[in-house]
Amino acid sequence: xxxxxxxxxxxxxxxxxxxxxxxxxxxxxxxxxxxxxxxxxxxxxxxxxxxxxxxxxxxxxxxxxxxxxxxxxxxxxxxxxxxxxxxxxxxxxxxxxxxxxxxxxxxxxxxxxxxx
Amino acid sequence: xxxxxxxxxxxxxxxxxxxxxxxxxxxxxxxxxxxxxxxxxxxxxxxxxxxxxxxxxxxxxxxxxxxxxxxxxxxxxxxxxxxxxxxxxxxxxxxxxxxxxxxxxxxxxx
Numbered sequence: 001x002x003x004x005x006x007x008x009x010x011x012x013x014x015x016x017x018x019x020x021x022x023x024x025x026x027x028x029x030x031x032x033x034x035x036x037x038x039x040x041x042x043x044x045x046x047x048x049x050x051x052x053x054x055x056x057x058x059x060x061x062x063x064x065x066x067x068x069x070x071x072x073x074x075x076x077x078x079x080x081x082x083x084x085x086x087x088x089x090x091x092x093x094x095x096x097x098x099x100x101x102x103x104x105x106x107x108x109x110x111x112x113x114x115x116x
Numbered sequence: 117x118x119x120x121x122x123x124x125x126x127x128x129x130x131x132x133x134x135x136x137x138x139x140x141x142x143x144x145x146x147x148x149x150x151x152x153x154x155x156x157x158x159x160x161x162x163x164x165x166x167x168x169x170x171x172x173x174x175x176x177x178x179x180x181x182x183x184x185x186x187x188x189x190x191x192x193x194x195x196x197x198x199x200x201x202x203x204x205x206x207x208x209x210x211x212x213x214x215x216x217x218x219x220x221x222x223x224x225x226x
Contacts, residue, residue, distance in 0.1 A: 004158070035216075040125075042204065043159070043216040058213060090158050105149075105214070107158030 003027075006091050006108040013115050019078040021111050023091030029106075032074035033092040034058075034066060037110070043090065049074055081115045088112050120207055120217035128223040132194055137220040139205035140187045146208045148188050150179055153202040153219075195224045 007022040025032065031050050035043040035058075045058030047066040055066050063085060067075045074093075078085055089112075094105040121140045129135055139148070147166045151159035163172050165181035165188065172179045176199075178191040192199055205217045 040218060042120075042218040043206075045213055045215075048213065092158070104161050107160070109156070109158050 004091055004093055004106050004108040006089075006111045008111050009109065010112045011114070013078075013081050013113065015082060015115055017081050017115075019081050019113065019115075021076040021078075021089055021091075021113070023074045023076070023108055024072050025074075025091075025093040025106070026072065027093065027095070027106070028071065029093040029095050030071075031094045031096070032068065033094075033105075034064075034074065034076045035090045035092065036060070036087040037090055038087050046076065046089075078113075081113075083115050086113060086115045120205055120215060122203075122205060122217040122220050124220060125218065126221050126223075128225060129195060130225050131197055134191065134193050135195060135222070136189055136191045137203055137222070138187065138189050139207075139217050141207060141209075143186065143209050145181075145185045145188075148181060148185075148205060148207045149214070150188070150190055151204040151206060153204060154200075159202075159204055195222075197224045197226055200224045 004025045013019050033048040034046045037043050044060050046060055046064050047055055047058050049055045049068040052068055052071050065077045088110045090110050091108040092105050123138050149164045150162045152162055153159040163179045168185045169183045170181040176193045180189045200223050203220045206214050208214055
């Protein structure tokens with residue numbers, strides 16, 4: 001089975017702290033994604049990467065950066081955490097960028113971040 | 117950014133009843149997916165539909181893609197408590213990134 005593992009399930013950080021959220025996938029997928037999920041807003045794409053060292057901005061990249069030094073690992077970085085970044089963060093990976101029948105996007109279990 | 121509207125936002129029904137939830141957009145999807153997310157977990161893909169008018173069945177779940185590829189529905193027959201969760205549709209518009217709807221939170225009452 002494909003596994004997308006997010007290293008931290010629950011974090012509490014102070015305003016201004018630098019936060020790293022790590023994600024690892026074990027299926028040699030080219031594409032990896034970071035979303036945040038907020039009530040009433042659904043999932044919003046922060047950044048995605050289609051190859052090592054490549055990154056593309058999603059819909060809400062402000063306040064975030066990413067790193068993809070190895071194919072299996074995609075990190076989300078909050079340079080200076082703020083209270084409005086309190087959210088559930090979801091990492092995902094897929095073989096193809098465009099979903100067609102038979103292509104699956106796999107999600108991790110999520111990281112709950114609270115910024116106080 | 118393309119918008120996907122899901123309705124209803126919340127739905128609570130008795131076990132054994134039937135239900136339908138909807139996903140609508142003003143733009144044409146190139147493909148559309150449905151996910152279910154349980155509390156404390158990430159979304160899990162249920163189905164991908166690509167062709168206008170396509171109908172796919174997954175046990176008691178029936179997914180329909182509108183003829184014009186601007187809308188989709190998910191129908192559950194004889195709901196069970198295990199169907200409880202957040203149902204998300206997600207669409208691709210052309211070759212852009214996947215866009216998610218806001219979800220329908222379904223609760224099945226025993």
